[in-house]
Amino acid sequence: MVKAVVLGGIGQPLALLLKANPLVTELGLYDIVNTPGVAADLSHIATPAKVEGYLPPDDGLAKALKGADVVVIPAGVPRKPGINAGIIKDLATGIAKTAPNAFVLVISNPVNSTVPIVAEVFKKFGTFNPKRVFGVTTLDVVRASTFVSEILGDLSLSKDVVVPVVGGHSGVTIVPLLSQSSHPLPSGFAKDNLDALVNRIQFGGDEVVKAKSGAGSATLSMAYAGAEFAAKVIRAVKGEKGIIAPTYVNLAADAQGGAALTKELGQELAYFSANVELGTEGVAKINPLGTITDAESALIKAAIPELAKNIDTGVNFIAEATKAEAAKSDEPRL
Template identity: 50%
Template sequence: MLRLSTTSKLIRQFSSTSAAQGAKVAVLGAAGGIGQPLSLLLKTNPNVSKLNLYDIVNCPGVAADLSHINTASEVTGFSPENNGLDKALEGMDYVVIPAGVPRKPGMTRDDLFDTNAGIVKLLAQASARVCPTAKLLIISNPVNSLLPIAAQVYQDCGVFDPKKLIGVTTLDLLRASRFAYEITGKVEFVPVVGGHAGTTIVPLYSQATGLKLSPEEMAKLIYRTQFGGDEVVQAKAGKGSATLSMAYAGARMTDSMIRAANGEEVIECAYISDNQYSSQGVNFFASLLKFNKDGVQEILSLPSNISQIEKDAIATALPQIASAANKGIAFAKK
């Protein structure tokens, strides 16, 4: 049972949160399997003052449901009718895009490209037109190709700012941290770099203290992190993919950026352009980043003590990432 003292603290928290001081966030694809729990988490975030939800169906109902939660943020739902997409984006500080179709058994993230690329291109065009200075967070898969689509759209619209365009790879960090915890019993920040698909995902387990594994055990742990999404797809037996954990990851990344904008020092990993491998023709890469009010403040160097297996994994990932990014850019230019 919740103690009265704890309840009083929650009441004070909700009543003292000023909606006028928080961030304005739009979720595009808010009625989907990721969008609904993501919107729930953002509704309960005291740093969010306004939450605009958009989807092609059912969104007003989702917004009405969430609006009964007694936090200070205001929730509004929008549909395509009556220019709803533009209205959802007006005045937003953050645009989070989980829209798209989910994976099914046997599918890779790249298999989603044909459908999700068109969706993200359309939503990026609207965001670039209506709220060009908002920070854009792409959750939809395949992130390795879809963030480059958004970047190309913003370039074509003359509003491209690499500090504000983020591919959300946070779920890889969550998995790496959780899988390491299952071995060491310690919750740690385990950086994950590269991309967000299969062997482009490079968890830096060398940075986890107390993780003593043989090369064979480490290879298995890296593989599990790279293909952790398959565990969920198979466990759901064709009924869905990693929606709840992905929603948590998206909410965490959004919250990190909001807290950084509020003056906190925040370090996360995310998929961005302008990285340490640009000179090698790899224009997008998930890097270790420091954030501030403008978005990405600084790209941090990789730790000097990463293992040889991690160096080799990065080398393997680079051409795959470049290829996926080029695929997205070509689509955006059609």
Template identity: 55%
Template structure:
């Protein structure tokens, strides 16, 4: 029996993500938590003819504790979304506190659960989650991740569009770094299958992968940010984790994580000079089993990597400093 807890289930990411999770044969029980509407969403989902049992909880009457009780995997998209003109850093003051409080609940109720952070700015909120778990002596680096799958999906999609390929999933483009702007680095030189892009195409696609969220915020005219595509990305990452837990081998996904705690990660962190970074990670039944090396980069990618690392250092520092307050 596998129980997934979704914290922030009534939000613009949480609601479509809850629907996707309800349809998964890998989920036996789905627990929804939010400040409003979670019980109603649960009843709504329970009218769908898939086996997963759904329950919903609000803050009163120890709702968070009840939602987390027995959870094997916790997904957190809770927090405010970006609006036009707002950067991920603008989100920090509110969302940092949200992550600290919710992860405190995880630490005390289901400390052995996987923890997947979607709440932006992920570059800073994941370090907050890690530091919070450390305070309760329950941090397991093999089970705590920032979800950067949307960047990978965008890279495949935008390459396919540029090349006129009708099947975006044909392309596997590694995306490393962080999860905002210039910290996101798609590695087209390592695409499988190999792709031939002009410099203009490479530059344009890199920019779209890095700033695709701005494109959506502007198009929605203040009504939201990247929500349905992020829900899909979160679902894909959850699915990969649950497949690995069930015993499937060869599960590899990019994710933002604390590198020194993972086999192969300490060396990558030492080379980069930053402890948090998204790389390709191999998963097993107990979580992350190996951080894959970044491999040989093009001159263009090396230049972009230096920029990503420098910006990430500040993002990580911001999260850690908040946790020390």
């Protein structure tokens, strides 16, 4: 029995894909509007998952999260990091109280900061397990696979093309290791073309926003990527071995693997997206970068300062919020 919970209305296509996953037997939905109707709609689909939708009144978040095994968080407003930080803090508080042992998959941007926000909230409640909190960077991997297959002239390869993408999940922090692609780029692939491909993977979200004339972002491809990663986590939790996927995690999740990766990076970072082996407890092993090119090494070097800044932003947000809450509770009551 697996209960998956989706927190946030932009997760409708994601909820549809999870409902279609035969391993999911219960699906909980939570958002500030429309959720009961979305749940009723999904409940007519002939797959095993029983679907229930909740709104904030009457302890809806706690009801949605009760008994959750996997919680996926796509909640928030596209490209509004300040707003999203507060939303993620509140949702993480609900998870820490109601489903502290769930596997938490964070999609809400900026992932480089929202994952530390979730972790810091869990730490406040004494329930942080670094093995169970993931930043979903799968869209970068999906884009890399798609774009490489386009260059190879055969989109039917896209499901088989595997390109590790490390670092983080925004702009220059996204580092595709194209030299490790399961399907090598054509021999003699020009450096200018390679640079353009890296840039397209890093800033693929901008491509979608522009095509939607600023009226939306990558919700459908993100839903697909989120469902793909959730499916891998569920399969691993149910005992399937050998599942490896890039994901943004706290390096304390695997002390040995984290230390080896830190040595490769040449700098300590609390979080980094790397090839992670998934297991019944979540993170089983953090794999090293392996052999990379000088150009890829330069990309990682450029990513590190931005990642460090993003991580600090998330940690500091919770520290400031905690301080403000403490000050408020100390105010004299009239």
